[in-house]
Amino acid sequence: MNYTSIKDIDSLSDWVFDAIKIKKNPLKNKKLGKNKTLGLLFFNPSLRTRLSTQKAAQNLGMNIMVMNFTNEGWTLEFEEGAIMNSGASEHIKEAAKVVSQYCDIIAIRAFAELKNKDVDNSEMVLNGFLKYASVPIVNMESATGHPLQSLADAITMQEYKTKHKPKVVLSWAPHPKALPQAVVNSFIEMMQLQEANFVITHPKGYELNPEIVKNSNVEYNQDKAFENADFIYAKNWSNYNDYGEITNSDPNWTITAKKMQLTNKAKFMHCLPVRRNVIVSDEVLDSENSIVIEQANNRTYAAQLVLQKILENEK
Amino acid sequence: MNYTSIKDIDSLSDWVFDAIKIKKNPLKNKKLGKNKTLGLLFFNPSLRTRLSTQKAAQNLGMNIMVMNFTNEGWTLEFEEGAIMNSGASEHIKEAAKVVSQYCDIIAIRAFAELKNKDVDNSEMVLNGFLKYASVPIVNMESATGHPLQSLADAITMQEYKTKHKPKVVLSWAPHPKALPQAVVNSFIEMMQLQEANFVITHPKGYELNPEIVKNSNVEYNQDKAFENADFIYAKNWSNYNDYGEITNSDPNWTITAKKMQLTNKAKFMHCLPVRRNVIVSDEVLDSENSIVIEQANNRTYAAQLVLQKILENEK
Amino acid sequence: MNYTSIKDIDSLSDWVFDAIKIKKNPLKNKKLGKNKTLGLLFFNPSLRTRLSTQKAAQNLGMNIMVMNFTNEGWTLEFEEGAIMNSGASEHIKEAAKVVSQYCDIIAIRAFAELKNKDVDNSEMVLNGFLKYASVPIVNMESATGHPLQSLADAITMQEYKTKHKPKVVLSWAPHPKALPQAVVNSFIEMMQLQEANFVITHPKGYELNPEIVKNSNVEYNQDKAFENADFIYAKNWSNYNDYGEITNSDPNWTITAKKMQLTNKAKFMHCLPVRRNVIVSDEVLDSENSIVIEQANNRTYAAQLVLQKILENEK
Numbered sequence: 001m002n003y004t005s006i007k008d009i010d011s012l013s014d015w016v017f018d019a020i021k022i023k024k025n026p027l028k029n030k031k032l033g034k035n036k037t038l039g040l041l042f043f044n045p046s047l048r049t050r051l052s053t054q055k056a057a058q059n060l061g062m063n064i065m066v067m068n069f070t071n072e073g074w075t076l077e078f079e080e081g082a083i084m085n086s087g088a089s090e091h092i093k094e095a096a097k098v099v100s101q102y103c104d105i106i107a108i109r110a111f112a113e114l115k116n117k118d119v120d121n122s123e124m125v126l127n128g129f130l131k132y133a134s135v136p137i138v139n140m141e142s143a144t145g146h147p148l149q150s151l152a153d154a155i156t157m158q159e160y161k162t163k164h165k166p167k168v169v170l171s172w173a174p175h176p177k178a179l180p181q182a183v184v185n186s187f188i189e190m191m192q193l194q195e196a197n198f199v200i201t202h203p204k205g206y207e208l209n210p211e212i213v214k215n216s217n218v219e220y221n222q223d224k225a226f227e228n229a230d231f232i233y234a235k236n237w238s239n240y241n242d243y244g245e246i247t248n249s250d251p252n253w254t255i256t257a258k259k260m261q262l263t264n265k266a267k268f269m270h271c272l273p274v275r276r277n278v279i280v281s282d283e284v285l286d287s288e289n290s291i292v293i294e295q296a297n298n299r300t301y302a303a304q305l306v307l308q309k310i311l312e313n314e315k
Numbered sequence: 316m317n318y319t320s321i322k323d324i325d326s327l328s329d330w331v332f333d334a335i336k337i338k339k340n341p342l343k344n345k346k347l348g349k350n351k352t353l354g355l356l357f358f359n360p361s362l363r364t365r366l367s368t369q370k371a372a373q374n375l376g377m378n379i380m381v382m383n384f385t386n387e388g389w390t391l392e393f394e395e396g397a398i399m400n401s402g403a404s405e406h407i408k409e410a411a412k413v414v415s416q417y418c419d420i421i422a423i424r425a426f427a428e429l430k431n432k433d434v435d436n437s438e439m440v441l442n443g444f445l446k447y448a449s450v451p452i453v454n455m456e457s458a459t460g461h462p463l464q465s466l467a468d469a470i471t472m473q474e475y476k477t478k479h480k481p482k483v484v485l486s487w488a489p490h491p492k493a494l495p496q497a498v499v500n501s502f503i504e505m506m507q508l509q510e511a512n513f514v515i516t517h518p519k520g521y522e523l524n525p526e527i528v529k530n531s532n533v534e535y536n537q538d539k540a541f542e543n544a545d546f547i548y549a550k551n552w553s554n555y556n557d558y559g560e561i562t563n564s565d566p567n568w569t570i571t572a573k574k575m576q577l578t579n580k581a582k583f584m585h586c587l588p589v590r591r592n593v594i595v596s597d598e599v600l601d602s603e604n605s606i607v608i609e610q611a612n613n614r615t616y617a618a619q620l621v622l623q624k625i626l627e628n629e630k
Numbered sequence: 631m632n633y634t635s636i637k638d639i640d641s642l643s644d645w646v647f648d649a650i651k652i653k654k655n656p657l658k659n660k661k662l663g664k665n666k667t668l669g670l671l672f673f674n675p676s677l678r679t680r681l682s683t684q685k686a687a688q689n690l691g692m693n694i695m696v697m698n699f700t701n702e703g704w705t706l707e708f709e710e711g712a713i714m715n716s717g718a719s720e721h722i723k724e725a726a727k728v729v730s731q732y733c734d735i736i737a738i739r740a741f742a743e744l745k746n747k748d749v750d751n752s753e754m755v756l757n758g759f760l761k762y763a764s765v766p767i768v769n770m771e772s773a774t775g776h777p778l779q780s781l782a783d784a785i786t787m788q789e790y791k792t793k794h795k796p797k798v799v800l801s802w803a804p805h806p807k808a809l810p811q812a813v814v815n816s817f818i819e820m821m822q823l824q825e826a827n828f829v830i831t832h833p834k835g836y837e838l839n840p841e842i843v844k845n846s847n848v849e850y851n852q853d854k855a856f857e858n859a860d861f862i863y864a865k866n867w868s869n870y871n872d873y874g875e876i877t878n879s880d881p882n883w884t885i886t887a888k889k890m891q892l893t894n895k896a897k898f899m900h901c902l903p904v905r906r907n908v909i910v911s912d913e914v915l916d917s918e919n920s921i922v923i924e925q926a927n928n929r930t931y932a933a934q935l936v937l938q939k940i941l942e943n944e945k
Contacts, residue, residue, distance in 0.1 A: 027350055035657055037685060047388045047410065051380055051417040055352065058378045063688045065681055071386055071701055073677045074903050083907040085806045090903030093915075094922065095677065098902065101927040102681040176400045272413065273389050273405030277398040285408075292409065297416040342665055362703045362725065366695055366732040370667065373693045386701055491715045587728065588704050588720030592713040600723075607724065612731040 001313040003306045004126055004139040006147045006189035015151065016158045019298070019305040023155075026059045026304065032311050033062030039103030040066045040140070043110040043125060048272060049140045049148065052299035053107060059304055060311065065103065078124045092125075096132035105136050105310055112143035112180035114244030120144060120180075121209075136310045138303075141182055144209075149271050150186035151302035154194070156295045157231060160267050165195050166230035167264070171222060172202035173279040174249045175236035183271050184235050185212050192216065201225035203248045208240050222253060226262040233269040234279055255280040260289070267291045316628040318621045319441055319454040321462045321504035330466065331473045334613070334620040338470075341374045341619065347626050348377035354418030355381045355455070358425040358440060363587060364455045364463065367614035368422060374619055375626065380418065393439045407440075411447035420451050420625055427458035427495035429559030435459060435495075436524075451625045453618075456497055459524075464586050465501035466617040469509070471610045472546060475582050480510050481545035482579070486537060487517035488594040489564045490551035498586050499550050500527050507531065516540035518563045523555050537568060541577040548584045549594055570595040575604070582606045631943040633936045634756055634769040636777045636819035645781065646788045649928070649935040653785075656689045656934065662941050663692030669733030670696045670770070673740040673755060678902060679770045679778065682929035683737060689934055690941065695733065708754045722755075726762035735766050735940055742773035742810035744874030750774060750810075751839075766940045768933075771812055774839075779901050780816035781932035784824070786925045787861060790897050795825050796860035797894070801852060802832035803909040804879045805866035813901050814865050815842050822846065831855035833878045838870050852883060856892040863899040864909055885910040890919070897921045 002008060009015055022028070038057045040050065050066070057064050067073055076095055077088035084091065099106055110125035120143040129137050139147055157168070170187060189212060191198045199217045200208075207218070219225040226232065234255045239245045254277070260266060268280065268290045276282055284290060317323060324330055337343070353372045355365065365381070372379050382388055391410055392403035399406065414421055425440035435458040444452050454462055472483070485502060504527060506513045514532045515523075522533070534540040541547065549570050554560045569592070575581060583595065583605045591597055599605060632638060639645055652658070668687045670680065680696070687694050697703055706725055707718035714721065729736055740755035750773040759767050769777055787798070800817060819842060821828045829847045830838075837848070849855040856862065864885050869875045884907070890896060898910065898920045906912055914920060 030350075035660075037688065039681065042387070045386075045388055047382070047405070048413055050387070051354065051382065051414065054380050055417045058352065065684050067677070067681065068387060071675075072672070072680070072698060073675055077906070081907070081912060084905035085908050089905070090677070091906050093906075094902050094904065094926075097923045098678055098926040099681065101923070102685045102930065272409050274409065275399035275404070276392070276406050276408075277396070278400050282396060293412045293416070296409075296413040300417065345665075357702070360701075360703055362697070362720070363728055365702070366669070366697065366729065369695050370732045373667065383702060587724050589724065590714035590719070591707070591721050591723075592711070593715045597711060608727045608731070611724075611728040615732060 001310050002130065002137045003147060003310070004130060004137055004142070005145050006150055006186050006193070008147070009193065012154060012190065012193040015305060016154050019151070019155045019301045020158065022304050022308070023301040029308055030059065030061045032308060033057065033060035036104040036311060037063040037065060037102065038307065039099055039106045040064065041069060041099070041106060041108045042067065043069045046109055046140070048296050048299050049109060053140060053303045055300045056304035056307055060307055062307070078128050092128035093132050096129045097134065100134040103135060104314070105138060105307065106133055107138035107140045109140040110142055112182060114178050114180060114238060117243040136314065138306060143180065144182055145186045146182045147186045148299065148302050148306065149183055150190040152295060152298040153187060153233070153269065154190050155298045155302060156269065156291060160291055161230065163230065165197060167197040167199070167228055168231045168233065169225050169229040170200045170233045170235065171225065171255065172206055173234045173236050173253050173255055174251060175275060175278060178238035178244050178246050179236050181208055181237045181240055184208060184237050187233060188212055188216055199225045203250065203253065205241065205247055206237070206239055208237070223259070223262055226259055229263040229266045231269060232260065232263060232266045235271065236279060254278065255284055257281060257283045260284055265289060269295055272296055316625050317445065317452045318462060318625070319445060319452055319457070320460050321465055321501050321508070323462070324508065327469060327505065327508040330620060331469050334466070334470045334616045335473065337619050337623070338616040341616070344623055345374065345376045347623060348372065348375035351419040351626060352378040352380060352417065353622065354414055354421045355379065356414070356421060356423045357383045358385065361424055361455065363611050363614050364424060368455060368618045370615045371618035371622055375622055377622070393443050407443035408447050411444045412449065415449040418450060420453060420622065421448055422453035422455045424455040425457055427497060429493050429495060429553060432558040451629065453621060458495065459497055460501045461497045462501045463614065463617050463621065464498055465505040466621070467610060467613040468502060468548070468584065469505055470613045470617060471584065471606060475606055476545065478545065480512060482512040482514070482543055483546045483548065484540050484544040485515045485548045485550065486540065486570065487521055488549045488551050488568050488570055489566060490590060490593060493553035493559050493561050494551050496523055496552045496555055499523060499552050502548060503527055503531055514540045518565065518568065520556065520562055521552070521554055523552070538574070538577055541574055544578040544581045546584060547575065547578060547581045550586065551594060569593065570599055572596060572598045575599055580604060584610055587611055631940050632760065632767045633777060633940070634760065634767055634772070635775050636780055636816050636823070638777070639823065642784060642820065642823040645935060646784050649781070649785045649931045650788065652934050652938070653931040656931070659938055660689065660691045662938060663687065663690035666734040666941060667693040667695060667732065668937065669729055669736045670694065671699060671729070671736060671738045672697070673699045676739055676770065678926050678929050679739060683770060683933045685930045686933035686937055690937055692937070708758050722758035723762050726759045727764065730764040733765060735768060735937065736763055737768035737770045739770040740772055742812060744808050744810060744868060747873040766944065768936060773810065774812055775816045776812045777816045778929065778932050778936065779813055780820040782925060782928040783817060783863070783899065784820055785928045785932060786899065786921060790921055791860065793860065795827060797827040797829070797858055798861045798863065799855050799859040800830045800863045800865065801855065801885065802836055803864045803866050803883050803885055804881060805905060805908060808868035808874050808876050809866050811838055811867045811870055814838060814867050817863060818842055818846055829855045833880065833883065835871065835877055836867070836869055838867070853889070853892055856889055859893040859896045861899060862890065862893060862896045865900065866909060884908065885914055887911060887913045890914055895919060899925055902926055
C-alpha cells in the first residue's frame with residue numbers, strides 16, 4: 001500500500017473518522033511501529049511536513065531516519081538509459097532499491113520545478129521511487145499533489161463544519177513567487193470525494209489542469225464566490241497555462257476582512273506557510289475564524305493514519 | 316516555565332546542587348520524558364549545544380526533532396504587520412504556534428547579527444517564540460544571552476573551587492572575527508548570583524552593556540586583574556559601543572602561561588570553540604589547570620536539569 | 631577498540647560468519663546498545679553509509695546523533711601549534727575530546743581532498759579523532775580507506791561464491807570526476823586476507839599505492855583479467871601518481887555485457903553510487919548477475935557487527 005495521491009483513499013469519510021479517533025488517543029498504537037523504520041527523504045524545504053510526520057511516526061513507536069538530498073546526499077539521475085557522465089552521481093534505480101533495504105516505509109518531498117509542465121506532470125521523483133522501491137511510499141508533497149495536506153484539511157473541515165453540506169470556496173490569492181499547484185490539486189480531488197457546495201475562484205487565465213478540475217464549479221468573480229461560504233481556503237498557484245509564470249499579482253484578490261464579510265462567517269483555511277498581508281490580511285489570519293493552526297495540528301493525525309494503515313497492511 | 320535567561324534561575328546554589336546530583340546518576344529520570352518531544356531549532360551553527368542538549372533529552376527518555384532553519388526550513392518574518400511580499404515565507408506567529416503543536420518543549424539558537432544594537436537587544440527570534448509559542452522555551456544561545464552555558468560554568472566552578480569565595484576573573488581576549496556578547500552577558504549575570512570576588516577585565520572601550528554589568532568590578536589592567544585569581548574565564552566579544560566592531564586585536568591580551576603565573580594556580584575556563592594561540596596559548600589550554608573539557612561535559616547536566624525542571628513543572 | 635582500517639579485523643572469516651549470523655536475526659542484540667549513543671560525524675555527503683549505520687545502531691537499541699560539519703558545525707583546525715587567526719573556529723583537540731563526552735562511539739566520514747598526496751595519506755581528520763577522542767572510533771570512509779564497505783563486500787562474496795577459491799577481479803573503470811582510492815585500498819587489503827585468485831586490472835599509469843597493493847597481481851589487459859572471473863568488482867579511482875588527476879577516460883574500460891561474457895558468469899559488484907553507462911552499462915547493472923543491491927544491504931550488517939564488537943568490548 002502506498003499513499004501518493006488522494007486516489008489512494010478508499011473511503012474519505014472512514015479515513016477522517018479514523019484520524020479523529022487517533023487524535024483523541026494518539027499513543028494507543030505505540031507498539032505498532034516497533035522496530036520499523038520510516039525514512040524521510042527531502043529534496044525541498046519543509047517545516048510542518050517534516051515535524052508532523054516525525055511526530056506521527058514517534059506516536060506509532062517507529063524509528064525515523066531523515067535525509068536531505070539537497071546537502072547531505074548525492075544528486076540523482078532519473079532518466080532511463082542515461083549516460084551519467086555529468087551532474088548526477090546516482091540513478092534513482094539504485095537509490096530507491098538501496099533505501100528500501102534500510103527503511104520499512106519511505107516518505108518523499110520533491111516539489112515541481114515549474115520549468116516544464118510535462119516534466120512536472122511526469123512526477124519523476126515520486127514515480128521513480130514508486131517504480132523501483134520495494135517498500136511503501138508516502139508523498140510528502142510531490143510536483144502535482146500534496147495528499148497528506150488535503151487529508152488534514154478534510155479532518156479539519158469535519159471538525160469545524162456546522163452543516164452537512166457546507167459551501168467551501170478555494171480562492172486563488174496573489175504571491176510574489178511562482179508556486180506549484182500541488183496543494184490545490186489534491187484539495188480539489190479531496191473535495192470531489194465529499195458532499196459539499198464546492199467553488200473554485202481565480203482570475204481568468206489561472207485555470208488549473210482540467211483533468212483535475214473536471215466538472216468542479218469555477219467562478220471568476222471572487223466576491224460572488226464568497227457569498228454564503230462556510231469555508232474559505234486560500235492558496236496561490238502559478239499559471240498552469242503559461243506554465244510556472246506569474247501573470248497576475250492583483251492585490252484585490254488578497255483575502256481581507258471586508259471579503260470575509262460576504263461569507264457566512266466562514267472559517268479561514270490555508271496550508272501554511274502563508275505570506276501575511278499578501279495572501280491574507282492580518283485581521284483575517286488573527287481572527288477567531290482562522291483555523292490554520294488547528295489545520296497544521298491535524299497534519300500529525302493525517303500522517304499517523306496513513307502510517308498506521310500502511311503498517312497494518314504490511315503485517 | 317521557560318529557561319531563556321539567568322533570571323529564570325530561582326536559586327543558583329540549588330540548581331547547581333541538583334545538576335551535580337543528576338551528573339552522578341544521569342539515567343535516574345529516564346521515564347520522566349517518555350512520549351515527550353523536544354524540538355531543537357537552529358538558526359546558527361552548533362556543536363556542543365546541539366549534542367549536549369540531545370544527550371540530556373535522551374537521558375530523560377525524550378524524543379528529539381532537530382530543525383535547521385538555515386537550510387531545511389522557511390525564512391521567517393518577525394515584524395508585526397509586515398507585508399510579506401519579498402524574502403520571508405512564514406511569520407513567526409504561525410511558525411511558533413505550529414511547532415508548539417508538535418513539540419512539548421522548544422529550544423532555540425539564534426545569534427546576534429551584530430549589525431544593529433537595538434535589533435539584537437530586542438531578541439526578535441527568542442521573544443517571537445516566547446510570545447507566540449504555547450509550550451516552554453529554552454534558550455540555546457540568543458542574541459544577548461547563553462544561560463545554558465553559564466549554568467554549566469557555575470556547575471564547573473562548584474566542582475573545582477577550593478575556597479568559599481574564590482576570585483573569578485572574566486578576561487576579554489582578541490579574536491579575528493566579531494563575536495556576540497551573549498556568553499559574557501549570561502556569565503556576568505550568573506556571577507552576580509554567587510559569593511565570589513568577581514572581576515571583569517578588558518581593554519578600555521570594550522565596556523559591556525551597563526544594565527548587565529551593574530556594579531561588578533571592572534579592571535582595565537589585565538595583569539592586575541589576574542593577581543591571585545582562582546579562575547580565569549577567557550572570552551572575546553566585539554565592541555558593544557562601536558557596536559559589532561573589532562576596535563582592538565592586541566595580542567598582549569592573549570592568555571599565556573606567563574599571565575597565568577600571576578594567578579593563584581587558577582583554573583582556565585572557556586566556553587569553546589576556542590581559537591588556539593589567539594584567545595589562549597597552547598601551553599595554557601593543554602595544561603592540567605585547563606578545565607574546558609569538563610566544562611563542556613557539564614553542558615549535558617545543565618541542559619538536563621533545565622529540561623527536567625520543565626517536565627516536572629508541566630506534569 | 632576502534633574500526634578504522636581492514637587491519638583492525640583479527641579474523642576476516644570469523645567476522646564474515648558473525649555478520650551473516652546477525653543478518654539472520656538482526657534484533658537479537660537489541661538490548662546491547664541501550665542508553666549508548668553513537669555520534670555520526672559527516673564531513674562529506676553520504677546515503678548508504680549514513681542510513682545503514684543508523685539502521686545498524688537502531689538494531690542494537692542505540693541512540694543516534696548526526697552532525698554535518700559542512701553546514702551545522704564549526705570549521706575545524708588540525709595542525710598542531712596553529713595560530714588560529716583565520717578560517718577554522720575550533721581545534722580537533724577540543725572537538726574530539728568534547729564529542730567523546732556526549733557519545734559512546736564516534737563514526738566519521740572525511741574524504742580525501744585529492745590535492746596533496748601527503749595530506750591525504752596523513753589521514754588528518756580520522757587520526758585527529760583517534761588521537762584526541764576518548765571513545766572508540768569507526769571509519770565511515772576516510773581519505774585512504776573504507777573498511778565498512780569492504781567488510782560488506784566480504785560478506786556479499788561469501789554469500790554468492792560457489793567455489794572455495796573464486797577468481798575476483800577488481801577493475802578500474804572511467805568516471806568524469808576525480809575520485810579517491812579509499813574504496814579500492816580497503817578492498818585490496820580485505821582480499822589479501824582471503825584465499826582467492828585476486829587480480830587488479832587498470833590502465834598503465836593508474837598504479838595504486840604500492841604499500842597497499844604489495845604483491846597482489848596486476849594485469850593491464852582488462853579482457854585477459856576478466857577470463858574465468860567469478861566476481862567483477864568495478865570502481866573508478868583517480869591517478870595516484872599524477873595525484874588526483876584524471877589522465878584516462880577511455881570508454882573501452884566501461885564494464886559491458888560483452889566483457890562480462892569473458893567471465894565465468896561472474897557476479898557484478900560496485901560500492902555505489904555508480905554512474906550508469908560510464909562505469910558499467912545498464913545491461914550489466916540490470917542483469918541477474920548484478921549483486922550491487924544486496925551488497926548495499928550488507929552494509930547494515932557490516933556496521934552492526936562492528937558496533938556490536940565495540941559495545942561488547944567496552945562492557
